[in-house]
Amino acid sequence: MTLRVTFLGTSGAVPTTARSLPGIMINRDGDRLLFDCGEGTQRQMMQFHTGFDIADIFITHTHGDHIYGLPGLIETLDFNDRSAPLTIHVPPGTASDLRSFIFAASGRPGFSVEIKPVTPGTTVREAPEYEVRAFRVDHDVTAVGYALIEDERKGRFDRERAEELGVPVGPKFSQLHDGKAVELEDGRVIEPEQVVGPPRPGRRVVYTGDTRPSDRTVEVASEADLLIHDGTFADDCTERAVETGHSTARQAGRVAALADARRLALVHISSRYAGPLDAQRREAREPFDGEVLTPEDGDTIEVPFP
Amino acid sequence: MTLRVTFLGTSGAVPTTARSLPGIMINRDGDRLLFDCGEGTQRQMMQFHTGFDIADIFITHTHGDHIYGLPGLIETLDFNDRSAPLTIHVPPGTASDLRSFIFAASGRPGFSVEIKPVTPGTTVREAPEYEVRAFRVDHDVTAVGYALIEDERKGRFDRERAEELGVPVGPKFSQLHDGKAVELEDGRVIEPEQVVGPPRPGRRVVYTGDTRPSDRTVEVASEADLLIHDGTFADDCTERAVETGHSTARQAGRVAALADARRLALVHISSRYAGPLDAQRREAREPFDGEVLTPEDGDTIEVPFP
Numbered sequence: 001m002t003l004r005v006t007f008l009g010t011s012g013a014v015p016t017t018a019r020s021l022p023g024i025m026i027n028r029d030g031d032r033l034l035f036d037c038g039e040g041t042q043r044q045m046m047q048f049h050t051g052f053d054i055a056d057i058f059i060t061h062t063h064g065d066h067i068y069g070l071p072g073l074i075e076t077l078d079f080n081d082r083s084a085p086l087t088i089h090v091p092p093g094t095a096s097d098l099r100s101f102i103f104a105a106s107g108r109p110g111f112s113v114e115i116k117p118v119t120p121g122t123t124v125r126e127a128p129e130y131e132v133r134a135f136r137v138d139h140d141v142t143a144v145g146y147a148l149i150e151d152e153r154k155g156r157f158d159r160e161r162a163e164e165l166g167v168p169v170g171p172k173f174s175q176l177h178d179g180k181a182v183e184l185e186d187g188r189v190i191e192p193e194q195v196v197g198p199p200r201p202g203r204r205v206v207y208t209g210d211t212r213p214s215d216r217t218v219e220v221a222s223e224a225d226l227l228i229h230d231g232t233f234a235d236d237c238t239e240r241a242v243e244t245g246h247s248t249a250r251q252a253g254r255v256a257a258l259a260d261a262r263r264l265a266l267v268h269i270s271s272r273y274a275g276p277l278d279a280q281r282r283e284a285r286e287p288f289d290g291e292v293l294t295p296e297d298g299d300t301i302e303v304p305f306p
Numbered sequence: 307m308t309l310r311v312t313f314l315g316t317s318g319a320v321p322t323t324a325r326s327l328p329g330i331m332i333n334r335d336g337d338r339l340l341f342d343c344g345e346g347t348q349r350q351m352m353q354f355h356t357g358f359d360i361a362d363i364f365i366t367h368t369h370g371d372h373i374y375g376l377p378g379l380i381e382t383l384d385f386n387d388r389s390a391p392l393t394i395h396v397p398p399g400t401a402s403d404l405r406s407f408i409f410a411a412s413g414r415p416g417f418s419v420e421i422k423p424v425t426p427g428t429t430v431r432e433a434p435e436y437e438v439r440a441f442r443v444d445h446d447v448t449a450v451g452y453a454l455i456e457d458e459r460k461g462r463f464d465r466e467r468a469e470e471l472g473v474p475v476g477p478k479f480s481q482l483h484d485g486k487a488v489e490l491e492d493g494r495v496i497e498p499e500q501v502v503g504p505p506r507p508g509r510r511v512v513y514t515g516d517t518r519p520s521d522r523t524v525e526v527a528s529e530a531d532l533l534i535h536d537g538t539f540a541d542d543c544t545e546r547a548v549e550t551g552h553s554t555a556r557q558a559g560r561v562a563a564l565a566d567a568r569r570l571a572l573v574h575i576s577s578r579y580a581g582p583l584d585a586q587r588r589e590a591r592e593p594f595d596g597e598v599l600t601p602e603d604g605d606t607i608e609v610p611f612p
Contacts, residue, residue, distance in 0.1 A: 015384050039378040040346045046323045062410050068378045072327070072345040075370050079320050097410065104407035106370050168364070172419045 001029050001129070002285050003150075003203055003303040005226065007267065007295040008044040012232050012246075013065045014271040015040070020297050021065050022230045022268060024207060024228065026148060028130060035146060036060055039057040041069035042076050048298045052080060056090040056125050058132065060209025061143035062098055071102050078109035085112040086087040089124050089134070091142045091234070092117045120144050122187040130202065136210035140245035145209050147220045150202025153305075154178070162195040203303050206261075210268060212242065221259035225303050229255060231266025234279045249277075253284030253292065262306065307335050307435070307455075308397025309509055311532065311611040313541050313573065314350040318538050318552075319371045320577040321346070326603050327371050328574060330513060330534065331356040332454060334436060341452060341513050342366055347375035348382050354604045358386060362437065363394040366515025367449035368404055369524040372384060377408050384415035391418040395430050395440070396447045398423045416606055426450050436508065441526045443517035446551035451515050453526045459611075460484070468501040507611050518548065519557040527565035535561060537572025537600070540585045546597075555583075559590030559598065568612065571599040 004027040011019035021038025025045065032050065034057045035040070054077070060066055070088070077086070090098055094195060095115045102113070109138055118124045118134035125132040130150040137145045157177045167173065171183040176192045199252050206221040207228040208214075221227045232246035241248050247255075249266055256264040266280055273280070277294040284292045293301070310333040317325035327344025331351065338356065338365045340347070351358060360383070366372055376394070394435045396404055408419070424430045424440035431438040436456040443451045463483045473496055475477065478488040482498045489495050511548070512527040513534040514520075527533045538552035547554050553561075555572055562570040572586055579586070583600040590598045599607070 013380050014353070015349050017349070020349065029466050039375065040349060043321050043323070043346060045328065046321070062411055064377055067411060068374070069345065071370055072374045076320050101407070101410035104403065104410060105368055105373060 003028050003205065004300060005205065005228070005265075005303065006048055006050050006300045007265070007297060008041055008048060008050070008156075008180075010267045010269055010295055010297055011038075011065075012268045012270045013063070016271050017275070018033060018274070018297070019269060020044050021069065023069065024267070026205060027051075028127075028148065031055045031127060033058065033125075033148070033188055034171060035097035036066040037067050037069040037073055037246065039068040044297065048300070055169050056132075058124070058146045059084065059088060059090045059094075059098070060137070060207070061091055061141050062094045063141065063210070067098065067101070070098075070278065071106060072110055073103060074113065076107055078111070082109070082111045087114045087116055087125075089116050089118050089146075091144050092119065093142055093174040093248055102119045116253070117142055131144065133220070135216050137208055137217060138245065139210045139212070143209055143211065145207055145211065145217060145220070147204060147206045147224075149204050152199040153202055155199050158197065160196045162190075165194065167195070171223060196253065201306065203305060205303055210246060212245055213247055213255050217255050218258045221255065221261050223306075224259060224261040225258050225306060226263045226265060226301070227252075227259065227261040228265045228267055230268050231280060231284070232268045232270050232272065235283050237272075239269070249280035249292075250283040250286060253286065253288035256290060257282070257288040261290060263286060263291045263293060265295055265296065265301075267292070309334050309511065310606060311511065311534070311571075312354055312356050312606045313571070313603060314335040314356070315344050316575055316601055316603055317344075317371075318574045318576045319369070321382045322577050324580070324603070325504065325575060325577075326350050327375065327582050329375065330573070332511060333357075334433075334454065335495065336606075337361045337433060339364065339438065339454070342372040342515065343379055344371050345374035350377040350603065354606070357556075358383060362438075364430070364452045365394060365396045365400075365404070366443070366451060366513070367397055367445055367447050368400045369447065369516070372515070373404065373549065377410075377412060378405075380408060380415055381399065381412055382421065384417070388415070391420060393420045393422055393431075395422050395424050395452075398425065399448055399452050410508055424450055439526070441522050442516050443523060444520045444551065445516045445518070446532045449515055451513055451517065451523060451526070453510060453512045453530075454605050455510050458505040459508055460490060461503035461505050464501045464503065468496075470495055470498065473501070507612065509611060511609055512592070516552060518551055519553055519561050523561050524564045525568050528582065530538070530565060530567040531612060532569045532571060532607070533558075533565065533567040534571045534573055537586060537590070538574045538576050540579065541589050543576070543578075553587035554589065555598075556589040556592060559592065559594035561588070562596060563594040567596060569597045569599060570594060571601055571607075573601065575600070
């Protein structure tokens with residue numbers, strides 16, 4: 001079951017030659033979920049081969065650097081003869097302005113576009129095997145983050161034990177693994193609990209968008225397999241992070257540590273930082289034992305099961 | 307006197323991995339003039355080192371592919387603490403919608419932005435040594451092209467003749483070249499016509515934006531040093547060019563031939579064409595004897611004096 005994250009744009013409000021404006025594509029077993037859509041996102045999608053068959057778009061807040069790619073992306077989807085409806089999830093209170101912006105200069109496309117305000121703390125996309133939840137973050141405008149949370153997986157099937165119990169290899173194995181009791185030819189009934197372990201947790205990927213460090217992120221990102229956190233600044237700009245509603249790498253590391261996340265990826269990198277971001281990785285690692293990533297545009301990571 | 311054209315984006319309505327959306331920067335002796343501003347233009351400006359100190363922006367029409375880069379560019383200029391006012395020239399009847407679009411998702415920047423409808427057939431930017439004129443083109447919405455027209459240059463100064471006439475080397479040379487008569491020590495008066503040739507034409511660069519072939523373009527591009535023309539299609543899509551208000555390479559070549567232009571550059575290349583555009587160059591050259599260019603993004607050409 002693929003769970004693949006492609007960092008389309010990792011810059012902050014101003015792009016650089018190396019970093020395009022914010023956008024993240026998550027491909028969950030073929031469902032393409034786009035989080036934020038800064039200027040240039042459609043072309044990054046082409047460059048990095050994510051595919052254009054987007055299921056939903058999730059906008060964290062309506063600052064320009066997170067939305068200016070929407071009108072062009074929608075026009076390109078229309079040129080490509082998309083017919084499937086598109087849902088764009090947006091923070092509460094922003095749908096009407098965003099609709100005006102997206103369609104200010106274009107006719108309506110040949111597919112329906114629903115711009116749907118989220119209620120933070122609730123599920124905004126319900127899919128077989130996973131859901132996407134919105135949660136309030138702490139920026140200088142109404143802003144939300146999103147968590148992709150997979151359902152629990154079936155417990156591990158103990159094939160050896162099943163054979164010992166005399167279950168014949170074949171469909172009865174699947175029935176047991178699916179939680180159904182089976183009757184053997186000799187009349188004995190085998191309960192699934194005898195051969196199937198406890199359900200195992202699914203994976204969890206959390207994207208904060210722009211935010212100061214927040215307790216809500218700590219809660220939502222509890223044991224997350226990947227926390228993609230605002231890492232606009234390094235220690236040298238701690239005050240500026242507070243003022244502008246962003247985080248330093250160290251603060252993001254602290255959130256990841258409190259949440260007991262497995263991996264932390266820092267995004268929304270201020271244009272003042274060039275090169276490999278060694279300071280940010282070092283600073284995030286002081287509070288946080290897990291892996292710290294500072295993705296470049298186009299980096300793609302697979303999220304393994306824990 | 308630099309006259310340098312940088313092709314920032316050469317795609318049609320849909321970008322490709324090779325071609326970004328429409329935008330052309332002309333640097334005329336330090337005056338940076340941006341023509342159209344498709345999504346991604348600001349980043350192309352960074353990649354291709356054109357500088358951000360833009361004098362004016364000239365929009366040919368308000369289809370998304372020509373304007374979706376404006377809000378982000380203006381925000382970046384604001385982040386860079388621009389204070390100089392910015393004028394955006396737009397086709398008649400589009401100023402109010404364009405203003406709504408540009409500022410839909412952002413506060414007003416710290417510099418003034420004037421969105422100024424042009425009157426086709428008139429000068430829209432008057433500068434020392436050159437002007438920019440707008441002219442009506444033939445697209446499926448109100449659309450204009452722009453011509454950068456340099457003033458006539460002084461005639462050639464005949465230094466040998468001046469020395470024969472006894473004019474002393476020094477300031478009197480400049481006075482004569484500037485059109486002023488000078489009196490020599492022996493009382494003789496030398497008229498500028500005696501040592502200065504007839505005024506020489508300046509250079510002319512014409513950009514059509516999106517258009518079918520048009521007589522107005524032929525007029526405005528008369529003896530142009532560079533005609534940058536809609537070349538969306540090749541011969542295989544001649545009907546589609548008519549339907550959609552665009553041109554084929556051959557049609558652009560015919561316009562360039564009728565105008566007796568020196569060079570033709572084809573832009574707004576449909577995403578259906580990849581690679582080096584050999585067909586387009588061949589087709590444009592059939593009617594047109596001059597040089598045909600099919601610029602790639604980032605190509606920069608100097609326009610020499612004729």
